[in-house]
Amino acid sequence: DAMVIQNPRYQVTQFGKPVTLSCSQTLNHNVMYWYQQKSSQAPKLLFHYYDKDFNNEADTPDNFQSRRPNTSFCFLDIRSPGLGDAAMYLCATSEDGYQETQYFGPGTRLLVL
Amino acid sequence: SQELEQSPQSLIVQEGKNLTINCTSSKTLYGLYWYKQKYGEGLIFLMMLQKGGEEKSHEKITAKLDEKKQQSSLHITASQPSHAGIYLCGADMEAGGTSYGKLTFGQGTILTVHP
Numbered sequence: 001d002a003m004v005i006q007n008p009r010y011q012v013t014q015f016g017k018p019v020t021l022s023c024s025q026t027l028n029h030n031v032m033y034w035y036q037q038k039s040s041q042a043p044k045l046l047f048h049y050y051d052k053d054f055n056n057e058a059d060t061p062d063n064f065q066s067r068r069p070n071t072s073f074c075f076l077d078i079r080s081p082g083l084g085d086a087a088m089y090l091c092a093t094s095e096d097g098y099q100e101t102q103y104f105g106p107g108t109r110l111l112v113l
Numbered sequence: 114s115q116e117l118e119q120s121p122q123s124l125i126v127q128e129g130k131n132l133t134i135n136c137t138s139s140k141t142l143y144g145l146y147w148y149k150q151k152y153g154e155g156l157i158f159l160m161m162l163q164k165g166g167e168e169k170s171h172e173k174i175t176a177k178l179d180e181k182k183q184q185s186s187l188h189i190t191a192s193q194p195s196h197a198g199i200y201l202c203g204a205d206m207e208a209g210g211t212s213y214g215k216l217t218f219g220q221g222t223i224l225t226v227h228p
Contacts, residue, residue: 006155031213042201042218043156050213057215090155097213099144099163099205104156 003027004105006091012111013081021076021108023091031097032074034066035090037107043090049074050097078110086112116140116206119219127227131190134222136202138183143210145185146203147176150221156201159187189224197226 005024013019023032031050035043047056049068063085065077078085088107094100118137126132136145144163148156160169165180173190189196203216 004155042220043216044218045215048213048215055213088153092156094214097211099210100214101146101158101161102214102216103158104148106155107153109153 004091004093004103006089006105006108008108009106010109010111012113013078014113015082016080019078019081019110021078021089021091021110023074023076023105024072025074025091025093025103026072027093027095027103028071029093029095029103030071031094031100032068033092033094033102034064034074034076035092037088037090039087046076048097081110081112083112086110115220116217117202117204117219119200119202119222121222122220123223123225125225125227126192128193130192131188132192132224133189134187134200134224136185136187136219138204138206140183140206142178142180142183142185143205143207145178146216147185147187148201148203148218150199150201152199159200192224192226194226194228197224199223 007022033048034046037043046060068074090107091105092102094102116139120135147159160176162178168177175188178185199221201221203218206217
């Protein structure tokens with residue numbers, strides 16, 4: 001059974017048109033992460049939520065926002081996508097963060113036209 | 114330079130052969146994770162190593178952590194086409210580890226297994 005679910009699996013948007021990616025989890029984990037993975041590169045952490053506390057990585061562009069309305073769901077909002085934002089976006093969860101295993105969803109591939 | 118260096122970058126083997134992938138850190142490791150990724154998909158957790166000298170096995174995959182060398186190795190015995198994919202090592206590179214488990218990943222090793 002899927003534990004970390006991402007929707008949609010593929011998303012096509014236009015340059016500058018806001019887009020929202022969705023992640024849900026059935027693990028009841030406290031921490032949810034969003035990673036960006038560009039072609040042939042390693043995943044890079046954008047931000048994470050510990051429960052309701054939002055934590056941005058220092059180098060995450062302002063164009064990226066996130067919401068976590070409840071334990072199960074987390075959203076990634078890209079306010080004005082640029083061509084350079086085309087990537088795979090991966091959601092992950094862990095029970096408590098520190099030295100805990102992170103479980104990843106299948107990812108959403110974003111294409112910006 | 115990369116904080117986590119994986120070698121080799123790509124590997125092509127014949128089915129049935131053994132292989133090893135290495136992950137070397139520029140800093141002290143506080144936990145080392147191995148993941149597998151199929152092209153265009155998410156990361157599948159394989160193993161986590163926390164202590165120097167620790168070794169874990171799952172089916173035909175064995176991972177070891179050499180704390181002194183700041184290195185981990187992933188060994189696959191009698192490889193099969195199902196082992197093909199991208200293998201990524203990840204670690205919390207902050208001194209002492211972060212409270213939220215920030216993972217930095219290596220650039221990945223692409224494994225191809227020919228039947």
